[in-house]
Amino acid sequence: xxxxxxxxxxxxxxxxxxxxxxxxxxxxxxxxxxxxxxxxxxxxxxxxxxxxxxxxxxxxxxxxxxxxxxxxxxxxxxxxxxxxxxxxxxxxxxxxxxxxxxxxxxxxxxxxxxxxxxxxxxxxxxxxxxxxxxxxxxxxxxxxxxxxxxxxxxxxxxxxxxxxxxxxxxxxxxxxxxxxxxxxxxxxxxxxxxxxxxxxxxxxxxxxxxxxxxxxxxxxxxxxxxxxxxxxxxxxxxxxxxxxxxxxxxxxxxxxxxxxxxxxxxxxxxxxxxxxxxxxxxxxxxxxxxxxxxxxxxxxxxxxxxxxxxxxxxxxxxxxxxxxxxxxxxxxxxxxxxxxxxxxxxxxxxxxxxx
Amino acid sequence: xxxxxxxxxxxxxxxxxxxxxxxxxxxxxxxxxxxxxxxxxxxxxxxxxxxxxxxxxxxxxxxxxxxxxxxxxxxxxxxxxxxxxxxxxxxxxxxxxxxxxxxxxxxxxxxxxxxxxxxxxxxxxxxxxxxxxxxxxxxxxxxxxxxxxxxxxxxxxxxxxxxxxxxxxxxxxxxxxxxxxxxxxxxxxxxxxxxxxxxxxxxxxxxxxxxxxxxxxxxxxxxxxxxxxxxxxxxxxxxxxxxxxxxxxxxxxxxxxxxxxxxxxxxxxxxxxxxxxxxxxxxxxxxxxxxxxxxxxxxxxxxxxxxxxxxxxxxxxxxxxxxxxxxxxxxxxxxxxxxxxxxxxxxxxxxxxxxxxxxxxxxxxxxxxxxxxxxxxxxxxxxxxx
Numbered sequence: 001x002x003x004x005x006x007x008x009x010x011x012x013x014x015x016x017x018x019x020x021x022x023x024x025x026x027x028x029x030x031x032x033x034x035x036x037x038x039x040x041x042x043x044x045x046x047x048x049x050x051x052x053x054x055x056x057x058x059x060x061x062x063x064x065x066x067x068x069x070x071x072x073x074x075x076x077x078x079x080x081x082x083x084x085x086x087x088x089x090x091x092x093x094x095x096x097x098x099x100x101x102x103x104x105x106x107x108x109x110x111x112x113x114x115x116x117x118x119x120x121x122x123x124x125x126x127x128x129x130x131x132x133x134x135x136x137x138x139x140x141x142x143x144x145x146x147x148x149x150x151x152x153x154x155x156x157x158x159x160x161x162x163x164x165x166x167x168x169x170x171x172x173x174x175x176x177x178x179x180x181x182x183x184x185x186x187x188x189x190x191x192x193x194x195x196x197x198x199x200x201x202x203x204x205x206x207x208x209x210x211x212x213x214x215x216x217x218x219x220x221x222x223x224x225x226x227x228x229x230x231x232x233x234x235x236x237x238x239x240x241x242x243x244x245x246x247x248x249x250x251x252x253x254x255x256x257x258x259x260x261x262x263x264x265x266x267x268x269x270x271x272x273x274x275x276x277x278x279x280x281x282x283x284x285x286x287x288x289x290x291x292x293x294x295x296x297x298x299x300x301x302x303x304x305x306x307x308x309x310x311x312x313x314x315x316x317x318x319x320x321x322x323x324x325x326x327x328x329x330x331x332x333x334x335x336x337x338x339x340x341x342x343x344x345x346x347x348x349x350x351x352x353x354x355x
Numbered sequence: 356x357x358x359x360x361x362x363x364x365x366x367x368x369x370x371x372x373x374x375x376x377x378x379x380x381x382x383x384x385x386x387x388x389x390x391x392x393x394x395x396x397x398x399x400x401x402x403x404x405x406x407x408x409x410x411x412x413x414x415x416x417x418x419x420x421x422x423x424x425x426x427x428x429x430x431x432x433x434x435x436x437x438x439x440x441x442x443x444x445x446x447x448x449x450x451x452x453x454x455x456x457x458x459x460x461x462x463x464x465x466x467x468x469x470x471x472x473x474x475x476x477x478x479x480x481x482x483x484x485x486x487x488x489x490x491x492x493x494x495x496x497x498x499x500x501x502x503x504x505x506x507x508x509x510x511x512x513x514x515x516x517x518x519x520x521x522x523x524x525x526x527x528x529x530x531x532x533x534x535x536x537x538x539x540x541x542x543x544x545x546x547x548x549x550x551x552x553x554x555x556x557x558x559x560x561x562x563x564x565x566x567x568x569x570x571x572x573x574x575x576x577x578x579x580x581x582x583x584x585x586x587x588x589x590x591x592x593x594x595x596x597x598x599x600x601x602x603x604x605x606x607x608x609x610x611x612x613x614x615x616x617x618x619x620x621x622x623x624x625x626x627x628x629x630x631x632x633x634x635x636x637x638x639x640x641x642x643x644x645x646x647x648x649x650x651x652x653x654x655x656x657x658x659x660x661x662x663x664x665x666x667x668x669x670x671x672x673x674x675x676x677x678x679x680x681x682x683x684x685x686x687x688x689x690x691x692x693x694x695x696x697x698x699x700x701x702x703x704x705x706x707x708x709x710x711x712x713x714x715x716x717x718x719x720x721x722x723x724x725x726x727x728x729x730x731x732x733x734x735x736x737x738x739x740x741x
Contacts, residue, residue, distance in 0.1 A: 214360075217360075217738075221738050221739060221740065224740060225739065225740065235735075235740040235741075236740070236741070238732075240740075241731065241732065241735035241740050241741065242728065242731045242735070244735060244738060244740060245676070245730075245731035245732075245734035245735050245738070246731070248360065248669070248673060248734050248737075248738055249673045249676055249677050249734070251360060252360045252362065252653065252670060252673045252677075253649050253650075253653065253677060255360055255362050256362040256649060256652050256653040256656060257645075257648075257649040257652065259362055259364055260364065260649075260652040260656075263364040263366075267366070277644075277648060278648075280641070280645065281644065281645035281648040281649060282645075282649075284641065284642060284645035284646075285645050285646060285648075285649040288642075288646075329642075329645075330638055332641065332645075333637075333638040333639075333640075333641030333642045333644075333645065334634055334637045334638040334641055335637075335641065336640075336641035336644050336645060337632060337636065337637030337638055337639065337640035337641030337642075337644065338631075338632065338637045338641075340625060340640060340641070340644050341625060341628050341629065341630055341631065341632045341636070341637060341640060342630050342631075344625065344626075344630065345622045345623070345625040345626045348621075348622060348625055348644075349443050349622070352644075352647065352648055352651060353375065353436075353439065353440075353443075353651075355366060355367060
């Protein structure tokens with residue numbers, strides 16, 4: 001959803017994804033050769049640097065347009081670092097650092113990890129579970145310094161990258177910085193702290209997850225209408241219908257939570273309390289929806305959905321893996337719970353009803 | 356139909372937040388004068404004629420209806436704000452709520468002008484209680500199995516039979532009910548029911564109380580023995596009530612009352628956990644916050660889409676399915692999350708009293724106004740499965 005029909009940027013993205021990243025085609029591919037032409041097409045359309053203003057080397061799309069692109073990416077279970085490059089470009093732009101071409105990622109990518117700037121201006125520290133660590137050419141770094149946090153651009157080759165794989169087989173690894181001299185750096189703007197970066201990451205992952213769930217729902221409904229058992233399509237059985245209705249409910253919850261958070265970010269002047277509620281809630285609820293939704297979809301598909309050959313896993317495993325980026329749902333639930341408890345019972349409803 | 360689900364992004368306009376402040380001030384005054392206790396939802400009457408009149412005086416009943424009929428021509432989003440604030444405060448709205456939510460809109464659509472001019476302004480003033488006459492001893496979720504007959508006589512119809520589980524019938528002024536005017540046809544089992552406006556003072560109507568397992572009196576059996584209803588009390592098409600049922604349901608199913616019914620235990624949970632909860636308490640509370648926030652954003656979105664003239668039938672049903680399950684589970688979660696807290700904590704007595712009520716009420720939440728199973732059938736139909 002997210003206004004894909006009235007949004008030319010999102011339409012462009014959807015068209016490129018249909019041409020170069022069709023999930024069925026990608027799933028049948030023997031190697032990663034499909035990635036290069038896809039990335040070229042995305043870059044030519046200015047999508048990876050959508051959130052970078054033109055004067056800093058990007059295409060200057062609005063936050064809302066960028067989120068619509070990420071919805072389309074989620075619907076295609078896109079397995080290249082488009083979201084990561086967009087987030088890195090956004091982070092660099094916040095500090096006025098020019099964004100390079102090519103694939104990027106972000107460090108840190110988990111709330112407890114912290115990188116530091118030494119007295120010599122060089123970067124130190126270790127960031128775990130950096131998405132697409134093994135594919136990114138550059139990394140946008142948020143680091144703490146005595147004089148306040150900075151945003152820096154580093155070359156991936158200047159870092160030590162121990163790559164690993166997500167549940168879905170995508171690159172995700174540890175990035176260690178040992179006296180790395182950044183290619184560029186600037187002070188972070190006042191409102192932007194590490195938690196704000198994590199929350200922004202949460203909104204991206206939520207929008208992608210909601211998109212993936214939309215496709216999972218569509219695939220599951222189509223399959224239930226096709227697959228015949230006991231002499232009728234399994235979608236005619238009430239037990240299956242009830243499960244699919246639950247899947248629709250989880251999809252709806254994810255769409256509403258992610259859409260609301262993205263809209264709030266797009267309208268916000270600051271990373272304030274309302275945005276914290278929106279972004280953390282979206283990450284929690286979308287992660288819950290991913291778990292519930294994946295389980296229901298696999299139940300509908302039975303054995304065929306458990307095969308490498310079938311496309312379902314591209315969506316289900318990816319949305320399960322996304323839960324762990326930028327703080328998982330348990331982390332954010334604890335943060336949100338602490339915040340609400342600190343404010344007290346009388347302040348709770350006013351917060352919920354503030355928008 | 357395709358599987359496309361739509362949730363428009365709705366930000367409540369400024370006038371809604373101004374209105375919200377007025378509503379909160381009004382409710383605080385009512386609490387101060389002792390009309391109701393927001394912390395004791397199971398305590399005292401859930402209806403209060405004088406209170407409903409005062410709400411009517413504020414202009415908060417029939418808010419969206421034309422001024423001509425006593426309404427206020429305000430938006431669905433403004434009505435939404437009033438509804439959620441009243442619900443969160445546990446205000447005794449029982450008398451006017453059904454009329455405001457669904458009976459009034461049906462009258463607006465189907466009643467003759469004379470009846471509209473007579474009844475709608477009285478609803479807006481908070482004077483009238485409406486009930487819904489659907490379920491019968493042999494017809495619950497399957498409402499087209501209704502048998503209670505309306506037989507044509509000179510100048511009107513005579514109704515015989517009974518309705519059951521009729522909430523509030525003992526305090527009601529009017530019923531909007533479905534009655535059988537013709538047998539169902541082979542082609543269409545939904546054919547043959549007609550919607551009537553019935554004055555509850557009509558001779559031949561008896562209301563018998565049915566006490567609920569919580570000890571409360573809400574349900575009733577309503578018996579009709581040749582009760583006369585005049586011709587101009589037919590709402591819509593004779594034998595064709597089935598065509599009229601669907602569009603109202605989105606209003607009935609997606610409002611804040613579909614997930615805030617047990618909200619009070621969440622506030623009490625926050626009090627019980629205190630300002631520095633342990634990790635278990637914090638995480639448990641945080642998940643509930645995220646789930647509640649999401650439900651509310653979904654519900655506000657549906658209200659906004661209704662305001663824009665859309666018909667989010669599937670989305671509305673999803674809000675009720677998820678919302679009623681959530682409010683049903685909420686007291687269970689609160690019970691678990693407070694299990695290890697000191698038994699003599701500050702608000703322990705209030706929490707215990709609230710849980711005792713909420714846990715007993717919980718089973719009905721996924722039954723009233725369309726069961727979970729029926730809702731999921733509607734969602735499945737929207738998905739193109741039936």
